[in-house]
Amino acid sequence: MKNMINIGSRLAIICAVSAIILAVVNSKTAPIIVLQQENAVKEALEQVSSGYTVGEQQTTDDPEINYIYPLYKDDSVVGYIMNLQSNGYGGPMKLLASFTTSGETLGVKLVEDSETPGLGKKAESNEYMTKFIGKGDSTPLPLKKSDLTMSEADSVSGASITFGGIAKALSAGSLYAKKLGGAK
Amino acid sequence: MMWKNLTKGVFRENPIFVIGLGLCPTLGVSTQVVNALGMGAGVIFVLLGSNIFVSLLKNYIPNNVRIPSYIVIIASFVTIVEMVMHAYFPSLYESLGVFVPLIVVNCIILGRAEAFANKNSVLDSILDAIGMGVGFTVSLILISLIREVLGSGTITLFPMGTFDGVIEIPILYTAPMRVLSLSAGALLVMGYLKAFFNWYSSREEGPAK
Numbered sequence: 001m002k003n004m005i006n007i008g009s010r011l012a013i014i015c016a017v018s019a020i021i022l023a024v025v026n027s028k029t030a031p032i033i034v035l036q037q038e039n040a041v042k043e044a045l046e047q048v049s050s051g052y053t054v055g056e057q058q059t060t061d062d063p064e065i066n067y068i069y070p071l072y073k074d075d076s077v078v079g080y081i082m083n084l085q086s087n088g089y090g091g092p093m094k095l096l097a098s099f100t101t102s103g104e105t106l107g108v109k110l111v112e113d114s115e116t117p118g119l120g121k122k123a124e125s126n127e128y129m130t131k132f133i134g135k136g137d138s139t140p141l142p143l144k145k146s147d148l149t150m151s152e153a154d155s156v157s158g159a160s161i162t163f164g165g166i167a168k169a170l171s172a173g174s175l176y177a178k179k180l181g182g183a184k
Numbered sequence: 185m186m187w188k189n190l191t192k193g194v195f196r197e198n199p200i201f202v203i204g205l206g207l208c209p210t211l212g213v214s215t216q217v218v219n220a221l222g223m224g225a226g227v228i229f230v231l232l233g234s235n236i237f238v239s240l241l242k243n244y245i246p247n248n249v250r251i252p253s254y255i256v257i258i259a260s261f262v263t264i265v266e267m268v269m270h271a272y273f274p275s276l277y278e279s280l281g282v283f284v285p286l287i288v289v290n291c292i293i294l295g296r297a298e299a300f301a302n303k304n305s306v307l308d309s310i311l312d313a314i315g316m317g318v319g320f321t322v323s324l325i326l327i328s329l330i331r332e333v334l335g336s337g338t339i340t341l342f343p344m345g346t347f348d349g350v351i352e353i354p355i356l357y358t359a360p361m362r363v364l365s366l367s368a369g370a371l372l373v374m375g376y377l378k379a380f381f382n383w384y385s386s387r388e389e390g391p392a393k
Contacts, residue, residue: 007246014245014253018260025264029271036274114281116366158362 045069048081048098048107064172068180071098079106080177086169089161090114095169099177104137105170113162120162128155132167136174143167189308193315199292200323200374201381206292209283210320211370214328216340218349222276224321226265226284231293231313233261238301239309245302254297255288262287292320323377330373335365 045054052071059067066083079100086093094112099105108129115121122128131152135141142148144167145160156163199205206227213219237257238245245253266284269277277284287293296316301309332338337357343349363369 007249010244010246011249011253011256014241014256018256022260022263025267029267032271033267036271040274119362119365 044096044109044111045081048096048109050079050098050106052078054081060176062172062176064169065176066094068176077101080180082173082176083111084169084173086165088113088115088165089120089159090116093162093165093169095166095173097170097173099136099174101177101181102137103174103178105132105135105141105174108132108166108170110166115159115162120159122155122159123162123166131155132170136170136177141167141171141174143171186308186311189311190315193312193317193319194322195319196385197316198319198323198381199295199316200320201378202385203292203295204378205295206290206320207374209286209290210324210327211367211374213280213283214324214331214370214373215335215365216279216332216338217325217328218276218340218342219279220321220324220328221341222269222273222280223283224317224324226262226269226280226287227290227292227320228314228317229265230258230261230287230290231296231317232310234258234293234297235301235309235313236306238297239304239306242302250302251294251298254294258293258297259288292316327370327373327377330377331364331369334361335363335369336360 049071052073055070055072055077057067057069064085066085068083069081070077071079071081079098081096081098084095084097086095091114092112093110093115095108096111097105097108109126110124110129113120113124115123131148132141140147142152143164145153145156145163148156193199197203200207200210209223213223234254234257238254241253241257262285265287266277269280269284296312300312304312329339332340333353333356337353337355337360339351339353341349341351361369364373
């Protein structure tokens with residue numbers, strides 16, 4: 001019994017010392033991490049905002065759209081930035097995309113994914129998204145590989161599921177932007 | 185004797201190719217050279233910390249709870265690495281993903297605590313940790329260099345100034361051997377390198393009888 005208490009207390013002391021050290025390190029790094037995440041969000045928003053003023057974050061009732069930010073130009077709503085939920089080859093993906101009120105895609109950025117490096121991961125680059133930009137109002141967004149031109153189709157080969165996931169989320173976002181229109 | 189503790193990890197007892205420890209993170213993160221460097225640095229730091237503390241506390245830690253004690257020590261160092269990496273190298277943290285917390289159960293670290301640090305002096309344990317850590321890092325860099333150059337035609341390093349950190353290799357960049365950047369490629373490269381190590385060490389020992 002005495003031996004057990006001895007062993008237990010020694011283990012407890014090791015754990016306690018570890019916990020204290022971790023608490024000290026955490027108190028130093030936690031504020032930096034928070035700051036960095038805020039900056040990352042801000043940077044991503046700026047990248048897709050196309051120069052319009054970004055409004056306050058709003059929630060939506062659509063399960064595919066996590067939240068939206070209205071885009072303003074001279075106090076009137078000209079479009080929306082949406083955080084879209086989708087599924088890729090490696091699991092859930094999150095996209096940040098901006099649309100005009102007529103549903104035209106202004107900018108897209110893949111903000112969270114676990115796609116295969118060298119294949120689906122290529123969707124993180126800005127060049128990948130050019131095939132969607134400017135589409136969604138009168139010209140429809142590409143949904144299948146056959147909707148793309150030859151060179152565009154080459155860039156998604158080997159990662160059709162990633163492409164499909166992004167396309168589906170964007171068309172949902174475009175429709176939602178149309179539905180909202182310039183209201184609010 | 186002391187010198188041997190340092191060098192054995194790099195070649196004769198290379199943790200990946202000879203002992204065969206820590207293969208899971210090796211296969212998982214070796215898609216880009218920058219991941220190998222980050223992972224290697226993390227493992228060296230954790231290995232150094234855990235070996236020093238296990239060696240220092242070897243008489244204090246009761247024998248029947250030594251494994252839980254080692255895990256607590258290792259997990260503390262891994263958590264420190266995770267927090268520091270998240271704060272100062274967020275892109276590296278993103279790409280290493282789940283493999284950072286998994287350093288806790290990396291067999292190299294627990295293996296060295298159990299097989300070396302709890303029997304040897306602090307100085308020897310430090311040398312062992314550096315040797316094994318460097319051996320792990322060099323092996324990881326080797327695998328990821330082969331996989332990244334052939335598999336995606338690039339070499340990704342840290343971005344510095346105007347240099348964005350990615351070296352593109354002509355020809356291979358436009359027509360990469362994609363299979364090497366997938367999981368199957370990791371096993372292939374790993375297998376060929378292990379075969380090469382075996383061949384080399386058997387040649388060193390002289391022909392088999």
